[in-house]
Structure formats: C-alpha cells, structure tokens
Amino acid sequence: xxxxxxxxxxxxxxxxxxxxxxxxxxxxxxxxxxxxxxxxxxxxxxxxxxxxxxxxxxxxxxxxxxxxxxxxxxxxxxxxxxxxxxxxxxxxxxxxxxxxxxxxxxxxxxxxxxxxxxxxxxxxxxxxxxxxxxxxxxxxxxxxxxxxxxxxxxxxxxxxxxxxxxxxxxxxxxxxxxxxxxxxxxxxxxxxxxxxxxxxxxxxxxxxxxxxxxxxxxxxxxxxxxxxxxxxxxxxxxxxxxxxxxxxxxxxxxxxxxxxxxxxxxxxxxxxxxxxxxxxxxxxxxxxxxxxxxxxxxxxxxxxxxxxxxxxxxxxxxxxxxxxxxxxxxxxxxxxxxxxxxxxxxxxxxxxxxxxxxxxxxxxxxxxxxxxxxxxxxxxxxxxxxxxxxxxxxxxxxxxxxxxxxxxxxxxxxxxxxxxxxxxxxxxxxxxxxxxxxxxxxxxxxxxxxxxxxxxxxxxxxxxxxxxxxxxxxxxxxxxxxxxxxxxxxxxxxxxxxxxxxxxxxxxxxxxxxx
Ligand code: NAP
Numbered sequence: 001x002x003x004x005x006x007x008x009x010x011x012x013x014x015x016x017x018x019x020x021x022x023x024x025x026x027x028x029x030x031x032x033x034x035x036x037x038x039x040x041x042x043x044x045x046x047x048x049x050x051x052x053x054x055x056x057x058x059x060x061x062x063x064x065x066x067x068x069x070x071x072x073x074x075x076x077x078x079x080x081x082x083x084x085x086x087x088x089x090x091x092x093x094x095x096x097x098x099x100x101x102x103x104x105x106x107x108x109x110x111x112x113x114x115x116x117x118x119x120x121x122x123x124x125x126x127x128x129x130x131x132x133x134x135x136x137x138x139x140x141x142x143x144x145x146x147x148x149x150x151x152x153x154x155x156x157x158x159x160x161x162x163x164x165x166x167x168x169x170x171x172x173x174x175x176x177x178x179x180x181x182x183x184x185x186x187x188x189x190x191x192x193x194x195x196x197x198x199x200x201x202x203x204x205x206x207x208x209x210x211x212x213x214x215x216x217x218x219x220x221x222x223x224x225x226x227x228x229x230x231x232x233x234x235x236x237x238x239x240x241x242x243x244x245x246x247x248x249x250x251x252x253x254x255x256x257x258x259x260x261x262x263x264x265x266x267x268x269x270x271x272x273x274x275x276x277x278x279x280x281x282x283x284x285x286x287x288x289x290x291x292x293x294x295x296x297x298x299x300x301x302x303x304x305x306x307x308x309x310x311x312x313x314x315x316x317x318x319x320x321x322x323x324x325x326x327x328x329x330x331x332x333x334x335x336x337x338x339x340x341x342x343x344x345x346x347x348x349x350x351x352x353x354x355x356x357x358x359x360x361x362x363x364x365x366x367x368x369x370x371x372x373x374x375x376x377x378x379x380x381x382x383x384x385x386x387x388x389x390x391x392x393x394x395x396x397x398x399x400x401x402x403x404x405x406x407x408x409x410x411x412x413x414x415x416x417x418x419x420x421x422x423x424x425x426x427x428x429x430x431x432x433x434x435x436x437x438x439x440x441x442x443x444x445x446x447x448x449x450x451x452x453x454x455x456x457x458x459x460x461x462x463x464x465x466x467x468x469x470x471x472x473x474x475x476x477x478x479x480x481x482x483x484x485x486x487x488x489x490x491x492x493x494x495x496x497x498x499x500x501x502x503x504x505x506x507x508x509x510x511x512x513x514x515x
Contacts (some may be wrong), residue, residue, distance in 0.1 A: 051446025
C-alpha cells in the first residue's frame with residue numbers, strides 16, 4: 001500500500017492518524033495518508049531555515065528555483081497524472097489541467113522573476129517631491145516579509161492549487177507550508193516526494209502538512225500569511241480564527257462561485273460563435289466532473305434561443321461516456337468523494353424543487369469499467385430557472401458538480417447585469433456576443449461582480465481559451481461569495497506576498513537606499 005506522509009522539519013514524517021485515500025470510481029483504497037504533525041516544530045523549521053535561505057537570494061535566483069520546480073513537475077508529469085486519475089477521479093485530460101497548470105504557473109512566475117533581475121527590493125512607482133522645496137522626497141518599495149506562507153487547498157486541484165500560490169510566495173522570498181485536502185492527498189503527496197527528491201528547493205523553503213492545521217493557524221504571527229481555497233463555510237472559520245485576527249495575519253480567500261455566461265439575445269445559432277458557446281458550456285460542465293471553481297453554473301439566455309440551446313446541450317452531454325477514468329474512452333469521471341456526491345445530490349434536489357429539470361439522472365445507468373453499485377457518480381444535469389422561487393434556489397449556493405442552470409432573460413444587458421449580481425460575486429463570467437454595443441454594456445455592468453470577464457465573439461473563434469482556464473498573467477479571485485480574494489495576475493500576485501514601505505527623507509538618502 002502506498003503511504004503518503006507530511007514533509008516537515010526537512011523530513012517525511014510517519015505516524016499520526018492513518019486516513020485511507022480512495023479511488024472514487026471503484027471505492028478501493030489506493031493509499032494511506034499519515035495525518036498530524038508537531039505544528040510548532042514545523043513552523044520553527046520553516047522560519048529558521050526557510051526564511052534566511054530564500055531571503056539571501058535575489059528575485060532572479062528565486063526565479064531559477066521556480067523554473068526548476070516547473071521542470072521536475074513536467075518531468076514527472078505521467079506519475080502525477082496517474083495519481084490524479086486514481087485518487088481524484090479525474091479523466092486524463094482533467095488531470096493534465098491540474099498538473100500542466102501547476103508547471104505553467106511556476107514557469108510564468110519564473111519568467112517574471114528573471115525580468116526582475118538580481119535585486120532583493122522592488123521600487124513601487126516613481127518617487128515624489130514632498131513639501132514646497134525640492135529637497136524632501138518620498139518613495140515606496142516592496143520588501144520580502146520575514147514570515148511563512150501557509151496554504152490550505154481544496155480537493156479539486158491538488159497540484160495547481162499549491163503551485164499557483166507557491167510561485168508567488170517563493171518568488172517573494174517566503175517559505176511555504178502547504179496543507180492539501182486530505183481526501184485527494186495522493187497527488188500532493190507525490191508532488192512533495194518529487195520536489196524533495198530532486199532537491200530543487202533549499203531546506204525549510206517547502207513543507208507539507210497532512211491533516212488538521214488549526215494548531216498551526218493558532219501559532220502564526222504578523223509577518224505570516226494564509227492563502228485558503230475551499231468552501232465558504234471553512235473560509236468563515238479561518239477568517240474568524242482569533243489568533244489570525246489578533247495578529248492581523250494576511251488571509252486570502254478563494255471560495256465558491258456562481259459563475260455566469262451571458263448570451264447575446266441576437267446570437268445567430270448558425271454562427272461560429274454559437275459553436276464556441278456550446279463547446280465552452282459542455283466543457284465547463286464536465287471537465288473535472290464540474291468540480292472547478294471557475295465552471296459555468298448559470299447561462300443567461302433570451303427566451304427565443306432557450307429551446308435550441310437546451311436541445312443542443314442535451315445532445316452533447318447525453319452522449320458522454322461516464323465511468324472509470326482509468327479507461328481512456330471515459331469522458332466524465334466520478335465526483336471526488338462520497339461527501340462531495342452527497343452535497344451535489346442535495347444541491348440537485350434543491351434545484352429540482354423549483355426549477356425545470358430538463359436533463360440528468362442521479363446515477364447514470366451505464367458506467368464504463370465500474371464495479372456494480374460502486375463509485376461516487378452523478379450524471380450531468382441541466383435545469384431551467386424561470387420563476388423568482390427558482391432563481392432563489394439557484395442563488396442559494398453552488399452545486400459543485402456537473403450541473404448547470406439556464407436562466408431565460410429579456411435580452412437587456414441591464415437585466416443580465418442584475419442577474420449576474422444576484423450570484424453574490426463570481427470568479428469569472430463570460431459575454432458571448434457579436435453585437436458590440438451589447439458586449440460593451442453587459443461586460444461593464446457585470447465587471448464589479450466578477451474577478452475576470454471573458455469577452456467572446458466570432459472573431460475570437462480559433463484562439464479563445466475556455467473561460468474556466470485560470471491564467472497566471474490575469475487575476476484569479478472574485479468579490480463576495482467568491483471569497484473577496486485575489487491571486488496571480490503577474491506582478492499583482494507577487495505583491496500579495498511582499499510588504500510595501502514608504503520612505504521619506506532627503507532625495508539622496510531615499511534614492512541611495514532604494515538603488
Ligand atoms: P473545504 O471542505 O472547505 O476544504 C478546503 C480545505 O480546508 C481542505 O484542505 C480542508 O482540509 C481544509 N479545512 C477543513 N476544515 C478546516 C478548518 N476548520 N481549518 C482549516 N482548514 C480546514 O473545501 P473542498 O470541499 O475541499 O473544496 C470545494 C470548494 O472549494 C468548493 O466550494 C469550490 O468552489 C471551492 N474552490 C474554490 C476555488 C477558487 O479558486 N476560488 C478553487 C477550487 C475550489 P481536509 O480536507 O483535511 O478537511
């Protein structure tokens with residue numbers, strides 16, 4: 001049996017509670033995770049060894065570490081994909097999304113660090129004269145913080161969730177302690193082994209804790225940072241942690257999201273744009289079995305287009321092969337855990353109570369390569385929400401599975417804006433329109449409710465990327481329900497892990513300090 005261990009104090013730690021990790025397609029145990037560590041010792045090691053090791057390096061040197069991390073992840077890509085297929089229930093393509101996303105984010109930040117060069121301090125804009133004379137001067141600069149970055153990640157992206165945070169933190173000079181979701185810890189465990197065996201990072205720069213982290217959170221101080229990805233319920237507990245509040249520890253939250261696609265009411269169903277819309281909607285519903293924070297949960301569509309869109313979506317999702325993703329023909333795998341399936345089924349029942357259920361069965365009849373009665377499967381489900389009560393059910397919460405709701409609207413950009421806003425905050429939303437006026441109006445109205453807005457027209461066919469793909473160059477995060485956090489976005493993501501200080505004094509003194 002494979003055993004996955006925490007990596008703390010510069011070594012893998014056995015002991016603690018042994019938690020079985022399952023294959024969600026077969027319910028067989030594929031590994032055991034040893035959960036529970038001495039949090040104080042782990043933190044001390046990261047502080048005493050990791051901080052000086054990283055902060056003695058320039059941005060360009062830390063960029064080199066990221067480039068090597070990206071390279072070893074890519075080198076061990078197949079082993080990591082296998083781990084994701086067997087413990088996350090991801091299809092090979094869903095697993096690649098996670099693993100290649102991880103190496104891609106690290107490589108992108110390595111490039112940023114290389115451009116920053118052999119420096120350890122970053123100037124923040126131009127300096128400014130202060131007062132009436134020319135002698136008093138002020139300027140801002142970014143500094144590495146002598147603290148530790150603690151990551152708490154969701155079950156759905158064990159590799160990318162770690163790497164997109166680690167890229168910015170390590171480049172900024174902060175050692176990381178990563179805590180993956182327990183149920184899908186196999187990929188994260190493999191990733192830790194790969195990073196440690198290849199010795200790409202100095203001792204103390206990377207640690208990984210399996211199991212609960214409350215004790216660790218209770219020990220963090222003012223220079224430390226927490227980056228959380230997961231449900232809003234857990235986010236609320238972390239936000240309310242009294243030690244984090246008392247010490248004003250920076251906390252970044254990436255949580256749930258009711259992302260939306262807004263469809264131009266005059267969209268021509270014979271246009272290439274309509275085909276892009278269908279491709280994106282099916283992909284966002286089914287990739288990683290809908291367990292993506294950026295998946296499209298709501299589609300705002302004018303009444304005359306509704307029936308055609310429902311039929312075309314049913315055609316596509318109805319023919320998907322569902323089953324064990326170890327079999328290459330399978331296009332839709334199981335949900336990751338039994339709890340996850342229970343939550344998704346409860347969400348489907350909530351929608352069924354007031355929305356029109358136009359497609360889907362709780363457990364698909366034909367499953368490829370799955371033992372009878374086993375696996376955490378849910379088929380793709382489509383709903384239509386018309387009445388106020390139905391909209392309340394849709395906006396009550398995210399159903400984190402292959403579930404999407406079409407919402408007919410009157411075709412006005414202002415109405416689309418109000419509906420998107422009712423989601424309470426989105427990570428991403430899309431506008432599919434060839435009408436430039438509609439595109440402009442809808443995108444502007446939804447922008448304050450979204451972390452990212454994707455503009456799709458017929459001209460972007462061939463190069464547009466699926467909206468659920470998070471890019472290291474652009475900000476990831478969203479207001480309200482989405483957690484109010486922000487990650488990535490090139491230099492913006494790096495700045496979350498640095499501290500900005502203002503200096504004032506004689507121009508010569510300030511410029512000398514920051515040169
Ligand atoms: P979750 O149940 O909230 O768990 C997330 C992480 O928090 C896990 O590592 C979990 O550890 C840990 N955790 C649980 N209780 C904790 C506590 N009291 N203190 C500290 N950590 C605690 O979420 P999930 O089910 O893994 O993920 C699904 C959710 O994540 C969805 O709602 C999805 O929308 C959201 N998500 C958001 C993004 C984004 O970027 N915005 C990305 C992916 C997912 P254990 O596993 O050990 O319990």
